[in-house]
Amino acid sequence: MLADLPHLLSDLAYRLRTMFRRDAAERDMADEIQFHVDRETDRLASEGFSPTEARRQARIAFGGVEQIKEEARDAWGTRVTEYLLRDLANALRLARKQPGFSSVVALSLAFGLGATLTVFGLAHNVLFTPLPVPHPEQLVAPMRMTQDGRDYAFSWAEVQALRAVPVGELAASRTASAVAVSIAERRESINLHFVDGDYFGVAGVQPLRGRLISRQDDSTGAPVVVLSYAFAQRLFGVNAGVNAAVNTADDSNVVGKVVAIRGVPFTVIGVTPKTYRGLEFPGWFAAAVPIGSTLLFSGSEARDSRGIPYGRGDTRLTDELAFQLIGRLSVDLGAARRLLDGTFTSCCGAKPTGAAREWLDVVDIGRGIPGGKRDMRAAARNGFAMIMAGMGLVLVVVCCNIASLLLVRATARQREIAVRLSLGASRARLALQLVLENIPMALVGAIGGLMLANWFTAGFVRGLPADFGDIVHLLQFRYSPALLQATAVLTLLCVLAFAVYPALRATARPLSQALRLDVRASRSRRQGTVARGIVVAQVAVTVVIVTAAGLLATTLKNLARFDGGFATDRVLLAGLETRSTPYERQGMHPIADQIAREVGRVPGVRAVGMATHVPLFGGSTTFVGIDVPGYVAGDGKTPFVRQIATLPGYFAASGISLRSGREFDASDAGASQPSVIVNDAFVTRFMAGRDPVGRTLGVGLSENGGDTLTTVRVVGVVANVTYESLREQPPPQLYLPLRQTPDRAATMQLLVRTSAAPLTLASAVTKAVESAAPGINVRRVRDMATQRDDSMTIERLTAKLALFVSVMSLVLSTIGLYGVVAYSVTRRTSELGVRLALGARTRAILWLVSRETVWLVGIGLGIGAVLSYAATGALASVFFGVGPHDPTVAGLAALALAIVGLAASIAPARRAARIDPKIALNAD
Numbered sequence: 072m073l074a075d076l077p078h079l080l081s082d083l084a085y086r087l088r089t090m091f092r093r094d095a096a097e098r099d100m101a102d103e104i105q106f107h108v109d110r111e112t113d114r115l116a117s118e119g120f121s122p123t124e125a126r127r128q129a130r131i132a133f134g135g136v137e138q139i140k141e142e143a144r145d146a147w148g149t150r151v152t153e154y155l156l157r158d159l160a161n162a163l164r165l166a167r168k169q170p171g172f173s174s175v176v177a178l179s180l181a182f183g184l185g186a187t188l189t190v191f192g193l194a195h196n197v198l199f200t201p202l203p204v205p206h207p208e209q210l211v212a213p214m215r216m217t218q219d220g221r222d223y224a225f226s227w228a229e230v231q232a233l234r235a236v237p238v239g240e241l242a243a244s245r246t247a248s249a250v251a252v253s254i255a256e257r258r259e260s261i262n263l264h265f266v267d268g269d270y271f272g273v274a275g276v277q278p279l280r281g282r283l284i285s286r287q288d289d290s291t292g293a294p295v296v297v298l299s300y301a302f303a304q305r306l307f308g309v310n311a312g313v314n315a316a317v318n319t320a321d322d323s324n325v326v327g328k329v330v331a332i333r334g335v336p337f338t339v340i341g342v343t344p345k346t347y348r349g350l351e352f353p354g355w356f357a358a359a360v361p362i363g364s365t366l367l368f369s370g371s372e373a374r375d376s377r378g379i380p381y382g383r384g385d386t387r388l389t390d391e392l393a394f395q396l397i398g399r400l401s402v403d404l405g406a407a408r409r410l411l412d413g414t415f416t417s418c419c420g421a422k423p424t425g426a427a428r429e430w431l432d433v434v435d436i437g438r439g440i441p442g443g444k445r446d447m448r449a450a451a452r453n454g455f456a457m458i459m460a461g462m463g464l465v466l467v468v469v470c471c472n473i474a475s476l477l478l479v480r481a482t483a484r485q486r487e488i489a490v491r492l493s494l495g496a497s498r499a500r501l502a503l504q505l506v507l508e509n510i511p512m513a514l515v516g517a518i519g520g521l522m523l524a525n526w527f528t529a530g531f532v533r534g535l536p537a538d539f540g541d542i543v544h545l546l547q548f549r550y551s552p553a554l555l556q557a558t559a560v561l562t563l564l565c566v567l568a569f570a571v572y573p574a575l576r577a578t579a580r581p582l583s584q585a586l587r588l589d590v591r592a593s594r595s596r597r598q599g600t601v602a603r604g605i606v607v608a609q610v611a612v613t614v615v616i617v618t619a620a621g622l623l624a625t626t627l628k629n630l631a632r633f634d635g636g637f638a639t640d641r642v643l644l645a646g647l648e649t650r651s652t653p654y655e656r657q658g659m660h661p662i663a664d665q666i667a668r669e670v671g672r673v674p675g676v677r678a679v680g681m682a683t684h685v686p687l688f689g690g691s692t693t694f695v696g697i698d699v700p701g702y703v704a705g706d707g708k709t710p711f712v713r714q715i716a717t718l719p720g721y722f723a724a725s726g727i728s729l730r731s732g733r734e735f736d737a738s739d740a741g742a743s744q745p746s747v748i749v750n751d752a753f754v755t756r757f758m759a760g761r762d763p764v765g766r767t768l769g770v771g772l773s774e775n776g777g778d779t780l781t782t783v784r785v786v787g788v789v790a791n792v793t794y795e796s797l798r799e800q801p802p803p804q805l806y807l808p809l810r811q812t813p814d815r816a817a818t819m820q821l822l823v824r825t826s827a828a829p830l831t832l833a834s835a836v837t838k839a840v841e842s843a844a845p846g847i848n849v850r851r852v853r854d855m856a857t858q859r860d861d862s863m864t865i866e867r868l869t870a871k872l873a874l875f876v877s878v879m880s881l882v883l884s885t886i887g888l889y890g891v892v893a894y895s896v897t898r899r900t901s902e903l904g905v906r907l908a909l910g911a912r913t914r915a916i917l918w919l920v921s922r923e924t925v926w927l928v929g930i931g932l933g934i935g936a937v938l939s940y941a942a943t944g945a946l947a948s949v950f951f952g953v954g955p956h957d958p959t960v961a962g963l964a965a966l967a968l969a970i971v972g973l974a975a976s977i978a979p980a981r982r983a984a985r986i987d988p989k990i991a992l993n994a995d
Contacts, residue, residue, distance in 0.1 A: 207275075645840070
């Protein structure tokens with residue numbers, strides 16, 4: 072094999088030379104032929120032939136020079152490449168010769184590919200993009216499995232036992248939420264990571280500046296911190312409002328700075344790369360400190376938002392399930408699962424008799440640790456699948472449209488193709504040339520599709536609300552290898568879909584008909600059957616798309632009109648948080664009333680309310696067990712309902728209707744009998760519709776751990792409210808006065824009804840809150856109308872995208888209908904000329920041409936109605952306030968297609984009516 076390598080390389084070099092230096096190769100071949108002829112001439116002359124006769128005999132003996140040249144060119148092995156290059160050059164000339172046709176094809180393909188690549192790029196970025204670390208496919212996370220679900224939390228003893236298993240490297244971490252980090256006058260509330268000395272090494276993270284946390288930092292409990300690039304920019308950057316113009320995250324001066332974490336000084340030792348946002352999905356890493364530094368917070372009795380203490384001592388000495396494990400495997404995943412589960416079962420999985428069994432699984436986290444609050448991948452899969460299916464239908468429409476146009480062009484070139492076939496060109500060679508003629512248009516369409524995908528994606532990201540900040544980076548457009556490969560594959564499939572059949576059809580016609588193009592041939596119905604079938608398919612697909620888009624638009628309109636049971640006009644919202652503030656120990660109880668009174672004094676404020684949870688704005692949610700006299704659960708278990716703690720005035724401020732009874736007032740204090748307000752859903756489910764006002768219930772308040780029920784009296788009934796989503800079915804709800812709630816309520820949501828535009832009072836309201844409770848955290852100040860709009864972001868974007876797709880599909884269907892009608896007119900030129908010569912009226916010709924369009928659209932509408940009935944029925948859960956088979960939407964979709972069909976047939980029909988009979992009768 073190696074002995075043949077020099078010969079192979081020499082042969083390759085020769086072939087490349089003949090391909091790229093063709094003129095020199097032709098001269099060498101001519102010189103070689105001349106050399107052989109001259110040698111034979113000299114030999115014959117030496118034998119006594121005259122010079123003239125010797126040359127003649129030498130040429131006869133050598134054979135046909137041109138034939139030998141052709142054989143030599145075949146031996147070069149470059150003939151196929153030459154044909155391809157020649158065909159591509161011819162395709163470029165044809166594209167320049169027909170700029171209108173080429174532009175329509177390229178633009179149609181660009182729009183179809185652009186829309187499809189937009190959705191593909193978003194789906195790939197969200198669902199399949201790996202973490203930006205070396206070899207992310209090696210990253211895993213052990214998790215505790217139970218019959219009720221899964222959890223990534225382990226005790227420190229379990230962490231140590233699992234790390235001893237020889238499966239690779241394992242590292243531990245834990246997270247504390249709402250931890251205050253400050254420098255000078257600036258303070259940020261973040262989720263703080265506590266990591267061991269191996270964490271960043273296992274994750275594969277390298278520092279952008281400085282260094283990362285080491286084992287020595289962890290073992291000594293060093294007061295050091297590593298910041299993310301984005302958080303360092305916020306904390307030190309010019310845009311952060313700090314007078315430190317040179318201290319940006321790109322500057323090494325950040326390293327060595329001192330920041331206060333819950334008042335404890337920590338030194339910045341490093342900054343992570345721009346692309347690293349943590350291992351959690353979708354990525355919200357801000358800062359990390361050593362686990363050993365927990366002891367520095369021991370005097371603060373700090374707790375994170377989940378109530379887990381991280382400042383009362385070293386949690387590694389307790390049985391608290393506080394730590395997560397990540398690993399980089401040196402064995403395969405199956406072996407790691409068996410080994411780790413065996414260790415977990417022997418050392419940690421032993422449970423008391425009757426307790427639920429636990430076991431350990433190992434999950435791939437190469438695309439991020441799943442299961443976080445913002446991990447919308449499970450829900451996104453169905454949405455992206457649905458939209459990708461719609462995009463696939465659009466590409467079908469695009470291919471059908473372009474195929475129709477190519478059939479029209481092939482009909483116009485029928486004589487040219489027939490002549491070339493009659494001169495000896497093979498059908499396969501000619502069909503290949505016709506396919507290759509579409510390559511320049513396809514390349515322009517692919518490039519245009521990528522550019523449009525970038526533009527569409529930018530519009531998608533701009534439409535996201537501020538709360539989506541953690542996932543915006545996932546939705547950015549990237550010219551990734553996967554996207555470029557998808558572009559190439561989709562372009563190739565589209566070319567094969569729309570170019571192959573017209574090419575084969577154009578070369579399959581009998582030469583006698585192609586050269587004569589007589590009246591009988593032009594009347595052949597079979598010639599246009601496929602083109603008509605393509606148009607019917609376009610119309611059917613467009614009916615499905617337009618109907619689905621209409622239902623989504625109706626859904627958006629219904630959501631916009633639905634009030635959700637609460638007021639949205641002139642309502643200001645703000646989140647109040649006591650964590651990492653002087654009020655952390657007591658929570659909101661001592662300061663809530665003072666804040667409400669101070670805000671109520673602000674000019675322009677009509678009503679003030681506070682609650683632990685506000686519709687669509689969020690907050691903390693607690694579920695409590697209840698005992699309703701006369702109600703027995705079917706399974707015999709204690710029912711649980713959601714409770715919300717409020718201040719007096721909340722229902723008036725929020726616009727929630729009071730059905731009966733009264734709202735909370737000053738009499739609902741801690742010493743009086745606990746009072747509750749229930750909603751309509753509670754009355755319907757637990758009291759069979761009876762008036763509950765004055766009745767008593769048993770409620771498991773948190774001070775009793777939910778096991779002992781406290782007797783409470785129902786003082787009022789309010790309307791149902793959609794708290795989490797406008798789409799939700801409101802569940803049974805309990806409202807309790809904050810003064811009678813034993814939970815200290817670390818966070819509350821402020822709700823202010825105003826007489827003017829809410830945001831104009833935002834500054835005054837914030838100052839009033841800070842005046843009543845200096846140092847309290849005021850977050851997410853915004854108006855309810857904006858919050859409501861943001862809650863419909865996904866529906867709005869989906870509806871807009873569906874509307875865009877449907878409009879594009881209508882336009883493409885119009886072009887396709889126009890193409891098939893024009894195709895029909897071209898083929899029936901002689902027939903129409905005869906009709907006009909025999910006295911046919913213009914109106915009759917118009918109807919003759921348009922009638923075919925009417926039939927095609929009618930058949931397409933019938934097929935599309937059946938397909939849309941099935942498709943929208945499968946998507947019934949997506950719609951709101953409208954049935955999947957709404958006749959109004961279906962009728963409007965059919966009307967739109969009918970108008971499109973009429974518009975597409977007008978121009979070809981009018982052109983047919985103006986045909987000159989003399990020219991038509993003399994047509995080839």
